[in-house]
Amino acid sequence: MTRLDGLVAYPIKSLDGVTVDRAVLGSNGVLRGDRSYALVEAGVDPETASVGGGGGYVNGKSEPAIHRLHASYELAGPADATPTAVTLERPATDDVDADAATFTLPEERDALAAWVGAYLGYAVDLVRDPAGFPDDRAAPGPTVTSDGTLVAVASWFDAIADAREVRRRFRPNVVLGDCPAFFEDRLFADHGEAVRVTAGEATVLGVNPCQRCVVPSRHPDTGEPLEAFRTRFVERRRETRPSWTESDRFDHDFRLMVNTVVPTASWGTTVAVGDRVRVEGTVPFDG
The missing domain is CATH 2.40.33 (M1 Pyruvate Kinase; Domain 3)
Incomplete structure (x- = not known):
């Protein structure tokens, strides 16, 4: 008997995931809260950006340094992975020291983007959509x-x-x-x-x-x-x-x-x- 053995949501697209025991399928069919936030290059419209490398999203396809950012979350509920707070840890670079910081969401969205931008060396925005930012917009349900x-x-x-x-x-x-x-x-x-x-x-x-x-x-x-x-x-x-x-x-x-x-x-x-x-x-x- 095949069964559902694991559920993983990624509250901020391209950052760490979080395992959950149950999940509501929200609007667009995504696990509620999955990829409900995303990092994009400053000023980029996420609706027209490409998820491929160089398409405006700050993701692992275009920015290897994103792998070295580590995230942990406080979630909206046991079946809702929308992040209400996120703690980020970044390694040292030539320009910034190793650091960790906690941000309340959505209130401190701009502060989080500025902190990530300082690590990457260019300005980014943290954008939000309760329907999520899936890679496959034609098939946005759970992978x-x-x-x-x-x-x-x-x-x-x-x-x-x-x-x-x-x-x-x-x-x-x-x-x-x-x-x-x-x-x-x-x-x-x-x-x-x-x-x-x-x-x-x-x-x-x-x-x-x-x-x-x-x-x-x-x-x-x-x-x-x-x-x-x-x-x-x-x-x-x-x-x-x-x-x-x-x-x-x-x-x-x-x-x-x-x-x-x-x-x-x-x-x-x-x-x-x-x-x-x-x-x-x-x-x-x-x-």
Whole structure:
């Protein structure tokens, strides 16, 4: 019986995540509070910015130094990961000393941005949207992988400590348990279709396998790149790809996790660690 084994929200996009036992699926289908804040270059409109490197977001794709900022949070509630306060720690640079500071949100949003900007060496803004700032705007629901997948990927790299490090590199929202590695590849189908999945009170549609970027190749604490990460990953992904992965959406092997859409009828429902996960089958999907 496949079950929901872990939930992770990322209150500030590109910074540390926080594990929770349960989560409300808020507007847009995101885990409530997930990526509800984001750092952007000063003056950039997050609605028009690209999440790719150099697109205006201050994220791991464009700014390796962001990996060395560490965050811990006070949250709005047990099922709401919206941050009400965040403590940030930064390492020393040529221009600033190592430091830590706590900011109340949203009241001290500008002060937090100034503190981060001093570390990075350029001005940034901290922007907010309760609907979140997902990477995949067409499929903004929780991203899904499995415990078995994390363990398998960890085994491909001598320099990666364990499955927990893989989770921190790939940054999923939902981790499934009691299922084989790459089980989540069952949760997408061909173009024109989605896979209907139920968990707890919620219905979620699995849409497409997530195309990866440079971020998983960097150590989540230091930003140091792992040499030949992509080459090794693609080789091993191809060698271990299960038969159920076949789909016209899976057009290359640098893909891992599943992006989802949450139907509006499931906005406001709750999912929790331990919930049984049922794959209900494919449904038509225009997206």
